[in-house]
Amino acid sequence: MVSQVSEAVLDVIADALVDKGYILLSDIIPDYVSLALLEKMQVKHDIDFKSAAIGRGIDQQINTEIRSDKISWLDKQDHTDREYLSIMEQLKDGINRRLFMGLFDYESHYAVYEPGAHYKKHVDALKGSQNRILTTVFFLNPLWQPEDGGQLVIYDEHDVALETVQPQMGTLAIFLSERFPHEVLPTLRTRNSIAGWFRVSHANHGF
Ligand SMILES: O=C(O)CCC(=O)C(=O)O
Numbered sequence: 561m562v563s564q565v566s567e568a569v570l571d572v573i574a575d576a577l578v579d580k581g582y583i584l585l586s587d588i589i590p591d592y593v594s595l596a597l598l599e600k601m602q603v604k605h606d607i608d609f610k611s612a613a614i615g616r617g618i619d620q621q622i623n624t625e626i627r628s629d630k631i632s633w634l635d636k637q638d639h640t641d642r643e644y645l646s647i648m649e650q651l652k653d654g655i656n657r658r659l660f661m662g663l664f665d666y667e668s669h670y671a672v673y674e675p676g677a678h679y680k681k682h683v684d685a686l687k688g689s690q691n692r693i694l695t696t697v698f699f700l701n702p703l704w705q706p707e708d709g710g711q712l713v714i715y716d717e718h719d720v721a722l723e724t725v726q727p728q729m730g731t732l733a734i735f736l737s738e739r740f741p742h743e744v745l746p747t748l749r750t751r752n753s754i755a756g757w758f759r760v761s762h763a764n765h766g767f
C-alpha cells in the first residue's frame with residue numbers, strides 16, 4: 561500500500577519553507593508505516609548499523625566527540641524502506657511543483673543514538689560539496705518524555721534556539737540544510753530516527 565500526501569499538506573509545507581525555512585509535522589506519515597520502520601530498526605539493530613562518520617570522501621572520519629550515533633542507509637529494494645521513500649518522493653515532487661527548488665534525489669539513513677549519544681551543533685550542507693538542500697528528520701520513539709533528553713535543537717543564523725523538538729514517534733522535521741545549525745542533545749534512552757536529505761544534482765547546481 562502506498563500512502564498519499566494531500567495537496568493541502570504540501571501547500572502547508574511549501575508555505576512554511578518560504579516563510580520560516582522549516583516546519584514540524586506530526587501526522588504526515590501513517591502510523592502503520594512508522595511502526596513498520598521502528599520494528600525494522602529494532603530487528604536490524606546490531607546487525608548492520610555502523611558508527612556514523614563526519615566529513616565527506618577522503619576527509620571522512622569517526623569522531624565520537626562530535627557524533628556518536630550508528631547508522632544504516634535506507635534501501636529502495638526493501639519493502640518497508642520503499643514505503644517511507646515513496647512518501648519522501650511525493651514531498652520532493654510537491655515541493656518542486658510549488659517552489660521550483662530543483663530537488664533531484666533523496667538519501668536517508670536510520671540512526672540509533674544509544675544512551676549517552678549526541679550530535680554536536682552542526683550544519684548539514686557543507687558549502688557546495690554535497691548539494692544537500694533540505695533536511696528531514698523523522699522520529700520513531702513512542703512515549704518520549706522531556707527528561708529522556710535527546711531533543712533536536714534547531715538554531716537560527718545567530719545561534720538563537722528556535723525550536724527544541726522532542727523526538728516523538730511520528731514527528732517529522734523539515735528544514736533548509738544550509739540555513740539552520742542544529743544539534744542532538746545527549747539522550748538518556750535509546751533514540752531512533754531517520755535522517756534524510758533532498759539534494760540537487762551536480763548538473764542543476766552548476767558544478
Ligand atoms: O536525529 C536528529 O534529530 C538530527 C540528526 C542530524 O542532525 C544529522 O544526522 O545530521
Ligand SMILES: [Fe+2]
Binds near residue numbers: 682
Ligand atoms: Fe544534521
